[in-house]
Amino acid sequence: MLGTTIPSVRDHIWKEIVTGQKTIGFEFLAANILIQRIRELYINEPSDENLQTYILQLRELFVRNSELASVKKDICKINNMEN
């Protein structure tokens, strides 16, 4: 997975971001705020169902804003982290 293609929802990178196993400082303000929030929620109720919900929510944020230059850079960061 390279460049500005958004990793699929099944990609392990999303789980690592949501659970805090991997930390990526994003340029996209909304992503940083949302990640902080969903990490807190996941720590409080760490179920598989919640994990899936938060992964979908975070990925959706990148999908909806994928045309922004800052988000493209962030998607590259995710892909570089993944490799």
Add this chain to the structure above:
Amino acid sequence: MIFDKLHDLEEIEKKILKGETLLIAADEKLLKKLPAGRWIGGTTTYFMTELGGVCTDKKIFVTELDAVASNINIKTYDENTIENIYLDAPENGFSFIIMPAGSKCHSVFSMEAFSFKDFAMRPLIGWLPGTHLDETGVDKPKAYSGAAPGKSIGGAIVMHVELTGNKLAEVGMLNMFEQGGGDTITFPESGFTAKEAYINGVKVDFAKYIFENNLDLRLPLVTDVNGTFVNTSFCRNFGDDGEVMFYSPVFKTFEYKHAKPVANYAEKFTKKLSMGLGVEMVFSCNCILNYIYSGLDRYSRSDLSGPVTFGEIAYHIHNQTVVYLRIIHNQ
């Protein structure tokens, strides 16, 4: 910054009557006189302009949106409906909110926005109105709208803006403050006030800690939100029970540090803008605390303009920051 400047009342009345779509900032006595139309506005008498910092109750600051907006929807929210703000936002566009501090709506937004359905999924930007600093406690900050001219809004007024064609909205925040190297501060409860805090894990009377450590309350508390520094600013006054008061809530799950002093705020800000951020910027606003603490009233560069505000909103509430909206022409 291509759209913004200070205008006389008559000029703005003409623009409104022509049907132009406007975001407005001015003293209350001017806002109250504006006719019905496609505008929302809030009270402030402080502005950053081409000429530097200006305080006036005789001019109106306007951001014109007709070049970028294809459709708008002006909507009022209260403490029961503000949770829908992200759901109501257009698919391709942005939402602009003006919300006076101290309302129940402001409290609910500040404390609970993280839990709103579709939080941060679409761009939300805006500001908190204020009054002339000499009138604090006498006048109240207010928001107005062209949908109900002459009447101030109790909760929040929002303009949901759909963008034309291939344009995209980007909301961001500039923070000149960074975490200092001092104690780690956490709070037992979230809220706009704190009687107690944990300093490096030890519970203390927070006001006593501030006095004993001579904390400069002009500098905010700063938390690290996944790499973005987010401020919470101190009110200079303490509560009746000696509780420390803030302009936006502290959260019990966040770790804070007192900010490092910023040696030359205006210069640092100019440097950030020179990195290309100012290109395609349609709106920005800067905090009143930066205006009075960081010398922006004496700032004379032309690359910063916008109302000076009493809280900034970029997805969530911010203090002592600049928030901005860029409209990008997608190739």
